[in-house]
Amino acid sequence: MAVTMRDVAIVARVSPKTVSNVVNDHPNVHPDTRARVQRAIAELGYRPNHSARGLRSGRTGVIGLAVPELKQAYFAELADAVIAAAAKRGLSVIVGQLGGDREHEIELLTHGLPQTDGLLFSPEQLGSEDRDLLADVDFPLVMLGEWIFGGPTDHVTMHNVTAARSAVEHLISLGRRRIAVIGAHPEDETRQLGPSNLRIQGYREALAAAGIEHDPRLERVVAPWHPDDGAEAARELIRSGLEFDAVFALTDALALGALRALGEAGRVVPDDVAVIGFDNIAISHLANPSLSSVDPGRAEIAEMAVGMLVERIEWGTGSSRPARLHKAAFDVIVRESSGGTTVTAPTEPADAAQALNG
Amino acid sequence: MAVTMRDVAIVARVSPKTVSNVVNDHPNVHPDTRARVQRAIAELGYRPNHSARGLRSGRTGVIGLAVPELKQAYFAELADAVIAAAAKRGLSVIVGQLGGDREHEIELLTHGLPQTDGLLFSPEQLGSEDRDLLADVDFPLVMLGEWIFGGPTDHVTMHNVTAARSAVEHLISLGRRRIAVIGAHPEDETRQLGPSNLRIQGYREALAAAGIEHDPRLERVVAPWHPDDGAEAARELIRSGLEFDAVFALTDALALGALRALGEAGRVVPDDVAVIGFDNIAISHLANPSLSSVDPGRAEIAEMAVGMLVERIEWGTGSSRPARLHKAAFDVIVRESSGGTTVTAPTEPADAAQALNG
DNA sequence: GCGCCGGATTACCACGTAGTAAATCTCCTG
DNA sequence: CAGGAGATTTACTACGTGGTAATCCGGCGC
Numbered sequence: 128m129a130v131t132m133r134d135v136a137i138v139a140r141v142s143p144k145t146v147s148n149v150v151n152d153h154p155n156v157h158p159d160t161r162a163r164v165q166r167a168i169a170e171l172g173y174r175p176n177h178s179a180r181g182l183r184s185g186r187t188g189v190i191g192l193a194v195p196e197l198k199q200a201y202f203a204e205l206a207d208a209v210i211a212a213a214a215k216r217g218l219s220v221i222v223g224q225l226g227g228d229r230e231h232e233i234e235l236l237t238h239g240l241p242q243t244d245g246l247l248f249s250p251e252q253l254g255s256e257d258r259d260l261l262a263d264v265d266f267p268l269v270m271l272g273e274w275i276f277g278g279p280t281d282h283v284t285m286h287n288v289t290a291a292r293s294a295v296e297h298l299i300s301l302g303r304r305r306i307a308v309i310g311a312h313p314e315d316e317t318r319q320l321g322p323s324n325l326r327i328q329g330y331r332e333a334l335a336a337a338g339i340e341h342d343p344r345l346e347r348v349v350a351p352w353h354p355d356d357g358a359e360a361a362r363e364l365i366r367s368g369l370e371f372d373a374v375f376a377l378t379d380a381l382a383l384g385a386l387r388a389l390g391e392a393g394r395v396v397p398d399d400v401a402v403i404g405f406d407n408i409a410i411s412h413l414a415n416p417s418l419s420s421v422d423p424g425r426a427e428i429a430e431m432a433v434g435m436l437v438e439r440i441e442w443g444t445g446s447s448r449p450a451r452l453h454k455a456a457f458d459v460i461v462r463e464s465s466g467g468t469t470v471t472a473p474t475e476p477a478d479a480a481q482a483l484n485g
Numbered sequence: 486m487a488v489t490m491r492d493v494a495i496v497a498r499v500s501p502k503t504v505s506n507v508v509n510d511h512p513n514v515h516p517d518t519r520a521r522v523q524r525a526i527a528e529l530g531y532r533p534n535h536s537a538r539g540l541r542s543g544r545t546g547v548i549g550l551a552v553p554e555l556k557q558a559y560f561a562e563l564a565d566a567v568i569a570a571a572a573k574r575g576l577s578v579i580v581g582q583l584g585g586d587r588e589h590e591i592e593l594l595t596h597g598l599p600q601t602d603g604l605l606f607s608p609e610q611l612g613s614e615d616r617d618l619l620a621d622v623d624f625p626l627v628m629l630g631e632w633i634f635g636g637p638t639d640h641v642t643m644h645n646v647t648a649a650r651s652a653v654e655h656l657i658s659l660g661r662r663r664i665a666v667i668g669a670h671p672e673d674e675t676r677q678l679g680p681s682n683l684r685i686q687g688y689r690e691a692l693a694a695a696g697i698e699h700d701p702r703l704e705r706v707v708a709p710w711h712p713d714d715g716a717e718a719a720r721e722l723i724r725s726g727l728e729f730d731a732v733f734a735l736t737d738a739l740a741l742g743a744l745r746a747l748g749e750a751g752r753v754v755p756d757d758v759a760v761i762g763f764d765n766i767a768i769s770h771l772a773n774p775s776l777s778s779v780d781p782g783r784a785e786i787a788e789m790a791v792g793m794l795v796e797r798i799e800w801g802t803g804s805s806r807p808a809r810l811h812k813a814a815f816d817v818i819v820r821e822s823s824g825g826t827t828v829t830a831p832t833e834p835a836d837a838a839q840a841l842n843g
Numbered sequence: 844g845c846g847c848c849g850g851a852t853t854a855c856c857a858c859g860t861a862g863t864a865a866a867t868c869t870c871c872t873g
Numbered sequence: 874c875a876g877g878a879g880a881t882t883t884a885c886t887a888c889g890t891g892g893t894a895a896t897c898c899g900g901c902g903c
Contacts, residue, residue: 131889142853148889155850178539179889182858187536189547189579190599196565197768203561207554210582219579219600221547224568242535242547242577242600354771383771390773409556410768413712413741415748435564487860500883506859513881537859540888845903853896859888866883872876 137250191240208429224392267439291329303373356385379404417464424455549598566787625797643781649687668735704788715742737762774821782813
């Protein structure tokens, strides 16, 4: 059996409670006693039992992170950042995969993940129509991503509209006028605030601001965002005979597929067609040509999300503070696929996009 | 406060212990009683307290997975598979990132991850010289990867030698004779069993078997395997003026870099140079051209590793059963970069590679 | 010299669960 | 209808920790 406080107490000739006080850095422990206890701890190799601590204190020191699938690079990198941010605060992370299963996602909201003090949740199947589910959540929760806005829950996300707009403005600044989009979702009452539609909105805003005519035929549907379909969408675009000199792909995975399709068709990137993606996943700069992308500020998202969750955990579920919405600063990363020099866009005032989310 | 067994017991008019028996599916509970208790559980929304259960039973129902970095696609996909395999068995997974820090890795082996029943560990900095560390481990542990062989611990890995050999044999079958390797590590007494050297060995075996002269200058060093360096290694290879008609990159990330460099230099893949990687990460088939690769059998690795760990957990640390070594079946996935049709290699008899690991 | 103050330490207990062993019930045999 | 085997249920307890409140002790003021 493992070493307990009791064992340490015997060796240090104090009570178990004093050991507890030393371990928890309580004041009012005599320095000599503290030293003696610490020596005993080291000697015996004592390690606190987290289950017992959790039972007694109601905290496990573990938070949950729920994503659709870790094998999607975006979520893997998000998890990487979340785990790092949690580790800074001495928290462990249980990662759950919901596999895009709506039932699982609903179940998760009603019960949370076992063994955890709180949950970071990036849903894929829930939409703003499920907002009511959030009202009944009785554990600390911070939502990630763009499916549910305006709920009663803390929410960390990215500047979809403005970042997309900046990406398209970058393409326009290269002189491109016929800019296609890959990854549009059909307009849908309940999903109008999904990431696709927000980014499409940024695209349209950029066109409008530049006085470029909006050609709906250049908005190519890929729904849901299966990366394999990016190439197919680009092939259809090419087959359609429509003229275009740039592609804005709404995720990097779609963009990589588009690069393939363009290559097959003999279109040179970026000379014939400039391409930019969204997410800035790690392999994008290894693509051939390397892929320009919008970096959504993953580290900041993770840091803020963990910070908010910790606050909620520490305040307890009782106090109902108002929900907060945070959007991370983004960067437009210019690489070979839209040849140019690196440009960094400052964070926009949150108001602009915030207005969308009511 | 949450609903406890006590609360359920009162509503169901039984003792708390009977509730426990129902929850744990004990035999010898009267069907009527069981039904009554289950109704009370549903009515009150009772959920077991995992901390208390863990305290009482010594099990947490959580296993740990420690990898260098989740943002490396290989580890993300491994984690994906491990989490899925664990979920099948009702286990949660805490994912830890050691960031390639040797001190962290050693610390992990001495204490394990808190809150977990056992650990799956894929080290990066430990080598066979650290084998002794494993002897003192007092928690269920299954090692993953290729750094430590012959330790006293269960170990799940891939057929590095044979799989690499098959990859090179594939290149040879295309008529290639000047086959370069990207990702060799300097020969090093303590690290001779690292994945690099094992794969290099497979490469040399394939050449030897085909009667092709081995040119050491075609073995290009990239150590450690930073993906960005793959392109640079390929550029150096090109600059060297050495003739070559194929590249075997020891990871897909290196291969993607090589595709870039070859493209820059105007070498057409696969016509001028055939390329194959190793790991079969998800984005490889989106590369341009799509990347041939060796699929190391991630799902099988995860499944076996979790299975072994569960066995160790259930047997308890007391019983010292002999350590097992399992190598997953691999596939050679042929895509455009080495144009051809898909080939599946059967699992080799374990002996061949096993002999290396003594 | 007495009593009080406050720092230091301790006893006691409860957190929610499940193992153990004992108690109780049920049904069958003779 | 007694006896008993087996099924079912229960009382009791410990798991390791930390909150609460009580106790202990040395030094100080009067």
